[in-house]
Amino acid sequence: xxxxxxxxxxxxxxxLLLVSMITFAIFFLVPRLAGQTAYQLxxxxxxxxxxxxxxxxxxxxxxxxxxxxxxxxxxxxxxxxGIHYNNGTDISYCPFPCFGYSxxxxxxxxxxxxxxxxxxxxxxxxxxxxxxIGGVSIGVLSALRRGSxxxxxxxxxxxxxxxxxxxxxxxxxLELFSYKWPIFPNVHYVGITTNxxxxxxxxxxxxxxxxxxxxxxxxxxxxxxxxxxxGEDYIxxxxxxxxxxxxxxxxxxxRAALTPIVTIFGLDLGLLxxxxxxxxxxxxxxxxxxxxxxxxxxxxxxxxxGVVMIAxxxxxxxxxxVDILYAVVDPRVRF
Amino acid sequence: xxxxxxxxxxxxxxxxxxxxxxxxxxxxxxxERGRTLGIVGESGSGKSVTSMGIMGxxxxxxxxxxxYIRLDGEDLVxxxxxxxxxxxxxxxxxxxxxxxxxLHPYYTVGAQIMEAYRVHNKVSKQAARNHAVDLLGRVGIxxxxxxxxxxxxxxxxxxxxxxxxxxxxxxDPELLIADEPTTALDxxxxxxxxxxxxxxxxxxxxAVIIITHDLGVVAELSDDILVMYAGRIAEYxxxxxxxxxxxxxxxxxxxxSMPRLDRARETRLVPxxxxxxxxxxxxxxxxxxxxxxxxxxxxxxxxxxxxPPLREAVTPGHAAACHLTADQRARQWADLSADKxxxxxxxxxxxxxPEAREPV
Numbered sequence: 096x097x098x099x100x101x102x103x104x105x106x107x108x109x110x111l112l113l114v115s116m117i118t119f120a121i122f123f124l125v126p127r128l129a130g131q132t133a134y135q136l137x138x139x140x141x142x143x144x145x146x147x148x149x150x151x152x153x154x155x156x157x158x159x160x161x162x163x164x165x166x167x168x169x170x171x172x173x174x175x176x177g178i179h180y181n182n183g184t185d186i187s188y189c190p191f192p193c194f195g196y197s198x199x200x201x202x203x204x205x206x207x208x209x210x211x212x213x214x215x216x217x218x219x220x221x222x223x224x225x226x227x228i229g230g231v232s233i234g235v236l237s238a239l240r241r242g243s244x245x246x247x248x249x250x251x252x253x254x255x256x257x258x259x260x261x262x263x264x265x266x267x268x269l270e271l272f273s274y275k276w277p278i279f280p281n282v283h284y285v286g287i288t289t290n291x292x293x294x295x296x297x298x299x300x301x302x303x304x305x306x307x308x309x310x311x312x313x314x315x316x317x318x319x320x321x322x323x324x325x326g327e328d329y330i331x332x333x334x335x336x337x338x339x340x341x342x343x344x345x346x347x348x349x350r351a352a353l354t355p356i357v358t359i360f361g362l363d364l365g366l367l368x369x370x371x372x373x374x375x376x377x378x379x380x381x382x383x384x385x386x387x388x389x390x391x392x393x394x395x396x397x398x399x400x401g402v403v404m405i406a407x408x409x410x411x412x413x414x415x416x417v418d419i420l421y422a423v424v425d426p427r428v429r430f
Numbered sequence: 431x432x433x434x435x436x437x438x439x440x441x442x443x444x445x446x447x448x449x450x451x452x453x454x455x456x457x458x459x460x461x462e463r464g465r466t467l468g469i470v471g472e473s474g475s476g477k478s479v480t481s482m483g484i485m486g487x488x489x490x491x492x493x494x495x496x497x498y499i500r501l502d503g504e505d506l507v508x509x510x511x512x513x514x515x516x517x518x519x520x521x522x523x524x525x526x527x528x529x530x531x532x533l534h535p536y537y538t539v540g541a542q543i544m545e546a547y548r549v550h551n552k553v554s555k556q557a558a559r560n561h562a563v564d565l566l567g568r569v570g571i572x573x574x575x576x577x578x579x580x581x582x583x584x585x586x587x588x589x590x591x592x593x594x595x596x597x598x599x600x601x602d603p604e605l606l607i608a609d610e611p612t613t614a615l616d617x618x619x620x621x622x623x624x625x626x627x628x629x630x631x632x633x634x635x636x637a638v639i640i641i642t643h644d645l646g647v648v649a650e651l652s653d654d655i656l657v658m659y660a661g662r663i664a665e666y667x668x669x670x671x672x673x674x675x676x677x678x679x680x681x682x683x684x685x686x687s688m689p690r691l692d693r694a695r696e697t698r699l700v701p702x703x704x705x706x707x708x709x710x711x712x713x714x715x716x717x718x719x720x721x722x723x724x725x726x727x728x729x730x731x732x733x734x735x736x737x738p739p740l741r742e743a744v745t746p747g748h749a750a751a752c753h754l755t756a757d758q759r760a761r762q763w764a765d766l767s768a769d770k771x772x773x774x775x776x777x778x779x780x781x782x783x784p785e786a787r788e789p790v
Contacts, residue, residue: 328531334487335526336546336597337519350536426581427535 100419107415114407115174119167122400123159133159140396142199153198156180156187194404195397204401207386212405214284214382217294218301218374219367225306226313227360233310234317235349238325249314256311265304265377272300284380305374309363313356320352327351354424358417365413369406432503434604434637435461435484440497440507442476442483442661449710453479455661457497461654463604466631466638468648468669470684471658472706477641480658481607484639485524486514501605520550522605523598528614529590533582539566539593540578547600565596568633570626588619595626599634606631607639612647624650645688649673657681660707660717663740667748677743677750677759679722682766716753724762728753 126136137154138145157180158166172178173193180187180196189196189203196203233253237246272278279300287294324330325348333347334340370384379385383402390398422428442454454476461467469477482488484499489511499506501522506514523546526532534542543565544558553561559578566574569592582590591611598606608627612620628651631638640651648655648669655672657665657680665678676682683702704721707713719725719733732753740749743756752759 328526328528329534331487332526332532332594332597333534335485335518335524336549337515337517338545338549339515340490342549347534351534425536426538427583 096422099422103415103418107411110411110414111408114411115171115404116167118400118403118407119170122396123166124163127163139394140198152182152184155182156198194401197395197397199393199395204398207398208383208401208405211381211383211386213286214380215368215370215375215384217284217287217298218305218371218380218382219364221298221302222305222309222371222374223360223364223367225302226309229306230310230313231317231349231353231356233314235321235344237314237318238321239344241322246318250318253311253314256307257315259308261304261308261373262377264307265301265374268300268304269378282378284382301371301374301378301380304377305367305371313360316356316359317352320355321348324348324351354421357420357424361413361417361420362410365410366406368409368413370402432500433460434463434502435639436498436500437480437484438498438500440480440483440499441495442479442488443494445492445494446710451709452712453493453661453709454483455712457658457661457663459654459656459663459666461605461637461639463637464631464635465653466628466640466651468652468655469639469641469658470643470645470648470655471664472643474706474709475658476661476709477643477658478609479661481524481609481639481641484605484607485518485522486511487518489514516550519546519603520601521603522607523601523603524607524609525591525594525598525611527610529587529594530582530614532594533590535582538579538581539585539597543578543593543597543600546597550601561600562596565600566593568630569593569596569599570622571596586619587615588622591615591619591623592626595623595630599630599636602634603636605639606634606636607641609641610643611640613642613644620647627651645684657684660712661709662717663749663751664718665748665750666740667745671745671748675744675748675763677748677763678752679724679754679762680718681750682763683721686766716751724754724758727758 123136127133133154134150137157137159138150140153140157141149154160158169161169169178173189173195175191177191178189178193180189187196187198187201189205192205193203194205194208233249237249240246269282273280273282279296282297282300285293285297325344329351330343330347333343338347368383370382370387372384372387374380375382375384376388383405386398387402390402437460438458440454440457441452444451444453457476457480459467469480471477479488483493483495484501484506486506486509488495495507497507501517504517506517533539537545540559540562543562544555547553547558547561548555551558562578563574566577571577571589571592577585582593585593591614595611606627611627612623615623624647627638627640630636638651640648642648652669655665655667655669656663657672657678659680664680665672665676667677672681673685676685680702683700686700687702689699702721707717707720713720713734715732715734715736716722716738722733725733736753738751738753740751742749743759750759754762
């Protein structure tokens with residue numbers, strides 16, 4: 096088991112390196128292959144209506160004329176040790192861990208990511224707990240009472256939930272519970288360290304909105320999984336032992352049906368941690384998702400690159416955790 | 431003393447979209463303590479449905495069950511689900527066909543055995559663990575102490591079935607039902623498992639029901655044999671009687687379709703023509719008549735119209751449901767056992783249909 100985890104960890108490091116290479120290639124290699132000169136590329140890092148001297152400065156600071164492997168080396172060095180962007184006259188310092196330096200804002204990207212991450216984290220973690228508990232329990236009940244009114248009703252709602260986008264349900268929720276009946280008035284993000292009560296209160300609507308979408312998906316998944324496992328031979332064995340039906344369903348049925356759900360849960364959570372874009376935008380929460388949108392609108396390439404790296408980091412790590420969890424959940428995976 | 435198990439006029443039916451499935455249709459038999467009953471029949475003859483019915487595993491499904499199943503005098507058909515659950519696993523337990531899919535893949539075999547023991551006995555984890563080690567040892571698993579924490583996929587097929595048996599015996603049941611216990615196993619392992627069941631039976635003193643389509647299996651173990659066809663009894667009697675002097679055309683067919691060491695290798699196996707009937711549209715009269723070679727010997731169309739009653743013809747306690755007279759059957763069996771298999775003629779005629787040549 097330890098051996099298995101170590102192997103996974105090593106693989107993850109390699110995967111992250113690969114991700115960084117691909118990201119780097121997209122931002123620095125592809126434009127050059129498309130025929131852009133170093134000067135043209137540098138122009139995109141400076142901002143709108145730049146003056147040539149600024150562009151030249153950035154070109155030298157980024158070392159865009161150096162061979163590509165040196166540029167990549169500098170990029171990686173920045174991530175692990177920090178880096179000085181130097182053109183002889185002035186120095187832009189980007190401390191460890193340097194996930195890019197926005198020449199437009201004259202500041203490194205990482206501190207902004209760090210300041211925005213808690214918002215996304217709050218939304219994603221809270222919502223995931225809600226949808227996991229809600230979705231799985233509805234799915235189990237539906238499977239056990241297959242064809243009942245409860246089953247039909249909840250699966251109908253689930254179908255609606257899967258189909259309705261967050262920016263629709265989110266706005267409806269805001270309209271109803273923030274304006275018409277102001278149970279949650281003036282929804283805005285408050286840090287958990289500032290005021291935990293207000294933090295939770297303001298997050299209720301985003302949580303429910305996001306959880307509704309995923310709970311619907313998980314309810315359907317759980318229902319399908321439970322219907323399948325409850326027909327397995329080992330469920331018959333469990334009943335033949337004389338176990339109470341509760342134990343049969345939860346300990347024997349759900350335990351097996353949960354395995355695929357654990358997988359998808361890990362991936363969904365990893366994806367969300369890179370930015371719950373729609374939810375954050377709908378509720379104007381300054382998280383990674385909104386940061387991404389702004390970075391794209393401003394065409395601030397270092398910021399976009401930083402967010403891409405962080406988001407893929409979350410997905411790769413989530414994948415690793417899922418793999419390890421899978422081995423814990425399913426003993427047949429340990430090899 | 432009343433018999434341990436007494437099944438009378440048991441009917442199990444399922445309502446489906448295609449119609450009413452009469453899976454078991456008026457089954458009656460008794461089983462004494464310490465005895466072994468073999469239930470034989472083709473797929474779809476109602477064997478497994480019967481065993482699940484006895485175990486109360488149809489509860490919560492749409493099955494309709496009538497008749498009586500008395501375990502030690504207590505009727506299980508009318509008993510509450512909670513009561514049947516108490517008996518299940520403790521007083522009666524079951525071994526299934528495929529030990530790999532019947533064991534939960536995510537729990538160690540020790541955990542599964544201990545669970546079966548602790549649900550009926552209020553004992554500590556340690557006591558249950560010791561009990562499980564003891565059981566695994568008794569079913570012939572080497573170094574049981576260390577194998578207890580292994581998962582089912584780490585065992586071989588035969589060892590897995592031993593685990594299933596250990597689990598079934600954990601509460602010292604009075605009735606053990608083995609549903610095709612060797613079908614999924616290698617031939618070499620089959621004999622070992624059958625030996626084990628018979629050894630443990632004498633050790634634990636349980637009554638055993640072996641359900642199989644393999645006459646060889648029941649021949650080895652059973653005191654009594656019940657041949658089922660289309661949810662009904664075709665023939666019922668002591669094993670020695672049934673193998674010595676089978677009294678039903680269906681049993682003759684089963685025997686003729688089985689390879690035997692005491693016949694010349696050139697002797698063809700004779701299949702029973704046709705396929706088992708649909709349990710939704712069971713043929714009227716004798717359910718076996720569409721596949722029977724002897725209907726013409728019976729006067730009129732009684733095979734097609736009258737359901738034959740179960741009658742003792744040869745020896746007491748040995749009954750068959752057939753319209754042929756005792757004399758006719760005695761003569762036919764005499765011919766059959768003299769290797770003048772009348773089926774051979776028909777089988778050669780049917781040579782154009784290759785699937786009909788496969789032994790049933």
